[in-house]
Amino acid sequence: MRAALLRWYRRVRRDMPWRREVSPYRTWVSEIMLQQTTVAAVTPKYEAFLKAFPNARALARAPEDAVLKRWAGLGYYSRARNLRRAALEIVAKHRGEFPSSFDEALALPGVGRYTAGAILSIAFGQPHAVVDGNVIRVFSRLFGLPGRAKDPAFVEKIWELAAPLVPKAAPGDWNQALMELGATVCTPDSPSCGACPVSKDCVAFKKGIQDELPLPEKRREPTPVRWSCLWIERGGKLLIWRRSDKERLLKNLWGLPEAGRLRASAGRRIGAVSHAITHHALTVELLEGSLDAGAELPPETKWVPLSKARDHLVSSLWLKLLKAR
Numbered sequence: 001m002r003a004a005l006l007r008w009y010r011r012v013r014r015d016m017p018w019r020r021e022v023s024p025y026r027t028w029v030s031e032i033m034l035q036q037t038t039v040a041a042v043t044p045k046y047e048a049f050l051k052a053f054p055n056a057r058a059l060a061r062a063p064e065d066a067v068l069k070r071w072a073g074l075g076y077y078s079r080a081r082n083l084r085r086a087a088l089e090i091v092a093k094h095r096g097e098f099p100s101s102f103d104e105a106l107a108l109p110g111v112g113r114y115t116a117g118a119i120l121s122i123a124f125g126q127p128h129a130v131v132d133g134n135v136i137r138v139f140s141r142l143f144g145l146p147g148r149a150k151d152p153a154f155v156e157k158i159w160e161l162a163a164p165l166v167p168k169a170a171p172g173d174w175n176q177a178l179m180e181l182g183a184t185v186c187t188p189d190s191p192s193c194g195a196c197p198v199s200k201d202c203v204a205f206k207k208g209i210q211d212e213l214p215l216p217e218k219r220r221e222p223t224p225v226r227w228s229c230l231w232i233e234r235g236g237k238l239l240i241w242r243r244s245d246k247e248r249l250l251k252n253l254w255g256l257p258e259a260g261r262l263r264a265s266a267g268r269r270i271g272a273v274s275h276a277i278t279h280h281a282l283t284v285e286l287l288e289g290s291l292d293a294g295a296e297l298p299p300e301t302k303w304v305p306l307s308k309a310r311d312h313l314v315s316s317l318w319l320k321l322l323k324a325r
């Protein structure tokens, strides 16, 4: 089964920039970007990011805002912050090179068991397993295991299953083959079992229950959130607000000030958008705002030229709102 899957992967694997040239740094950046983001969205951003920050030293030297700007559109901005913090540690503790020890990799900000396993297997050829949504689905079907992909006990069971299967000779290809199979053949809906290189070993296929595994998730309704934000403009400049790390959403990112957080009055409505962020359904309205006479601005605000506003408002929520204005 392993040989068949590896042969298939080497024949059909999709061309991706991080597969053309492999290095620990390149694999690390790609793995962080690919968490919760599609290959299609990551590909153009990855090239530009690598050009701006070709190695850990360049990334560590860059100011946080410059890194966030390159991350714009990918969402989950804590990943970009952690990437930079990890680069600082790599420079300070590992002479600028991504560590080849699993425990040292795991100690870096933003690097969990999956990411450490992926980087060490792909870029260092070490036999570590990886388990992501694709691998959970493939193993659930291949071994006929009923379970929910988000159930921690089931996920742990898949890790236990995955670890001894990793071949010492080609751990990176094996891990990528499993993920590639899940992404292109053993897809969530209507898997293409007829084109699957491991169908003759697949329990779910033999029983005809491939559409029933893994078990469906319990539906979770998104939490509704409403914001009213102010558009405060003065002399060709826009007032922006840095959200604190205590905020529920878009922590530590520049945005438009919410009404009620400044001594300002709100006027007519000039735009509104709906936007989804990690299980939250936001409805954001944009109101013309003007600062009250003598109002002092808090330190988390600043004026930026209107033409530069997009450089600071990196979340796609703000870009959508700017367009709706």
Ligand code: SF4
Pocket (backbone or CB within 6 Å): 138, 141, 142, 185, 186, 187, 191, 192, 193, 196, 197, 198, 199, 200, 202, 203, 204, 205, 210
């Ligand atoms: Fe998935 Fe079908 Fe292949 Fe089984 S035979 S691993 S269900 S694609």
